[in-house]
Amino acid sequence: MSYTNFVNKEDIIYEEDLVSEEDNTEIYITKNITVKTIIHSLTPLEYPPTSEEGTAIIYHVEGWQNIEMAFEDVQYSMGLPCGQNKTTCTYLGDIAVIKKDRTCHGVKICEFADPELREMEHKSVDPNSDLRLRMSKELSTDNVNYNTFAKYLAAYKTECRYMRDGVQCNGKPILKCLRRHDETVPPSYFIGCTGWRMNEKFHRFISIKENVDLNLLQQLLNGLYEGETDEPVNNCYSVFSNSTKRIYCPHPHRSENTITQGKLMKKLCEVRFSKLIPVDIKSCPFVILISKGIHTHPPPPPNQVPVTIRTRLQELIHQANNDNTDVTPTHIITGNLIKTYFGVEYLSDIHASLNNTDRLRYYIDKIQKEIHPQGQGLLGVVYNYSQFFEDEHVIIVCTTSEQLNEWIKCKHFQIDLSFKRVMGEINEFEINYYSNEHNLILTFARVFTNRAITIAYQRIFRVLFDLVLQLTGSPPQFKHIHGSGWNCIIADLDYAQAKGLGLALNEIDNTKDWEEHLVHIFRSCLVHYKRKIREKGYNDIVKNKMIALLTAESESAINQVFDDIQAIEENAADWITFYRQKW
Structure with missing residues (x-):
């Protein structure tokens, strides 16, 4: 029965008459570059x-931190x-692009390659099914002949380190056996040196374990190996x-x-x-x-x-470094971080390139x-805990996390600048605390x-406050700011020192100016104040007046003390000027 009566005869198309033609449509990427596949x-x-004919991969890189990942x-x-x-890229809408052309450099293979x-040629790679990249059975680590050949080559590539009268031993490798007279322990074999004598140390020594053909190794070392064929065995599948x-x-x-290496x-x-990167x-x-x-x-x-894996791996190493400053590949491989970050047991399961411990x-x-650019020795300590400023100001901090953890437990502490312990222009500033329990500073x-x-x-x-956070994990606490923590800082009546402290506190809490912060927390050291007075060459009347300043109860009383001292001792002008200044 025909169902084509409702169309004209000339509009009927017979499937058998259709000729399949290959699609030769070219897609223009630029006016000079065309491809067949997108x-x-x-x-x-x-x-x-x-x-x-050309293949173009269009990467949508919005949100990528590094667009070079597409190429790297x-x-x-x-x-x-x-x-x-x-x-100009016509495919992306006639936008300006930077075009970078490169040529594939191929690979390196062994002269004994299969x-x-x-x-071999290829247009694409399927890592899960491409068996042409397999290592041949001859190169399997389970292959006894392969392991024997490897031991032999290692022996001849290793020079004997023994020195006799300043001359290096030129002994040849030889198969030796170590055994006991009572034969209570099975004999063990090793590759030694023909120049070895009893009680001489540091001659060639290469231990031999399982999966080695001792008879074959003996033939190789003695030059008696005849081979299995006169033709080279070309079965290497190594690609580099x-x-x-x-x-x-x-x-x-x-x-x-x-036996040789190809x-x-x-x-x-x-x-x-060709890489095309939009200008904008x-x-x-x-x-x-x-x-x-x-x-x-x-x-x-x-x-x-791959960049994404590399970034994640670097995060893992940073985490390992935070947990243990002496991070090693073994520490990472044997720990739990790999499974935590990647969900697998082994790095090689993440990507084949990570199969190499190096x-x-x-x-x-x-x-x-990056973390310790000057290493982790003394120079690294100086670098990590030092700061150098454009005005040639130098700050070198010496402390430990244990010291800082004890510091933040205190309710008060003392700051002091010493001019005596270090020669030159460098002075020492200390953070101290007197322990009544131990009678120690x-x-x-x-x-x-x-x-x-x-x-x-x-x-x-x-810097000190930042170090507290960095090394203890907790920021410093001040009672007048946070409700708990340090409630008193004892210091000399040094204006620069006091104002510097106040400004640093203002950076933590800017609701109070530097002077108000000092009112809450700054206290002068009476012992230091009295000692400085005693060290001066003033008479007892002047010294008593200076000490009386501590008990003055009003501004007028303070000014009267200054006037009395000035009237008695002309040489006290600098002292009066210093203590009379308003903070």
Whole structure:
């Protein structure tokens, strides 16, 4: 039965007559660059796909902290020939972009590489199914022959360290056995030195454990190995980034009756990459990565740690550093932070590039240098607890977290500047407390400084208060501000010192000016005041008048004391001027 009666005959189309033609539509990215495939992505791709006609990946980078992630995460080595210019991107709406051109540098493979690896090409990479990157069975760590060859090469690459009369031992490696006469312990084997004599130390010693063919090792060391074939065994599946500094493949290979390490060879590539970054990234939050050509080499190993993983790993190391200043790769690997941050047991489960402990050690060292740029020795202590200002003011703080924890438990303390303990222009400022329990003066911090003016003291107190928070985890508390904490600071009647303290307190609580803060917390030391008077060469009448100033009950009484002293002792003018000044 026909159901086409309601259309004209010329409007009938027969499926058999349809000819499928390949879509040759070209998509213009710029007026000079076209591609056949467009891929949109919200996350960086480590192995961006490519094609002869060109593939463009459009990254939506809004909210990204670093737009370079789109390019930095790429595992392919890129470089010369290259170029850069400003152009217009038609695909993004005729906006101005910076175009950066790079060329794939390929990879390095072993001279004993498997033919499949030598001839390999690819346009895309599926890390879960691409078996061509597998390590061959010959290179398995469970392979006895492989382990034996590795021991042999290690023996010949290791020089004997023994020195006899200033001359280094030139003994050859030899298989030796260590056993007991009573045979109560199984014998153990090691690679020693032909030059060894009884009671001589530091000769070559390489222990031999399981998975080693002792008979094969003996043949190799004695030069009797004949090999299994006259032809080199080309079965190596090792692939290295083109940027590697290696010269030789780390795995041993058989070539006739010789065991050797193959030289690494470059596998070049002509795939071209173009990066397009808008000049105004805020108004157009997209970047484009274009690749053209077919990779004429195996995919490179995942050496680059993706930026997002690297950032998270750095957070983990910072946390580990907060918990333990002596952070090591072992500390992180054996701890719980990996599972806490990434939800897996091992770093290699996060990304294949983290299978190398040296890489983890690199990141730990890098972050340790950021935190402690001068190390963790004496120079590091000086750097971490010192501040240098543009006006050449120097502040060097000596304290510990234990001292600061005890300091914040006190209700009061004393501040004092000493001019005697340090030579030169540096003076010592101390935070002290007299313990009635121990009949001792306890020092909570020492500050070495070369200034004794108001701004200098303000900086000193600011640094000390910041250190309290940094090393104890709690900010300093003042009773007149917070309702609990320090209620009294005892000091000399030093105007610069007192005002510097008041200004530092004003930074904590700006509802009170610096003078009002001092009224609540600042107290002068009577002992120090009286000692200074006794040290002066005044007569007893003047000294008694000066001490009477402490008990004056009104401003008029204070002024009368000053007038009496001035009338009796002309040399007391400076003293009167200092104590008469209003704060």
